[in-house]
Amino acid sequence: MTTPNGAQAERTGLAWRRTALASAACTVLLLHSAAQRHWGGTVIPALLAAGTSALLAAIGMHRERALRAARPAPPSPLLPAIASLAVTVTATSVVVFH
Numbered sequence: 001m002t003t004p005n006g007a008q009a010e011r012t013g014l015a016w017r018r019t020a021l022a023s024a025a026c027t028v029l030l031l032h033s034a035a036q037r038h039w040g041g042t043v044i045p046a047l048l049a050a051g052t053s054a055l056l057a058a059i060g061m062h063r064e065r066a067l068r069a070a071r072p073a074p075p076s077p078l079l080p081a082i083a084s085l086a087v088t089v090t091a092t093s094v095v096v097f098h
Contacts, residue, residue, distance in 0.1 A: 009067035016060020023053040023087075033098065041097050048090040055086050 030046040059079045066073055 009064050012067055013060060013064030020053055020056040023056050027053050045093040045097050048093050052086040052090045056083055059083055
């Protein structure tokens with residue numbers, strides 16, 4: 001049987017993984033678009049999206065490990081803020097370069 005902390009950690013980890021996977025799918029679409037447009041400046045949003053996907057996956061792993069600890073630490077407000085900034089910068093680059 002899973003403890004409440006284990007179940008919460010698993011749900012949180014799955015949510016972060018789904019978000020990172022969706023971001024990776026968008027990265028693939030941006031790479032396809034950049035290839036269709038003969039690369040150039042359109043590769044910048046794809047590179048930013050790839051970095052954002054990696055960042056989301058790393059934050060998710062960190063958060064899940066923190067929740068699985070015997071005494072979970074309170075969530076850092078800095079990590080979601082960094083993820084939000086990365087997503088915002090990536091989205092802005094899509095608008096500017098596409």
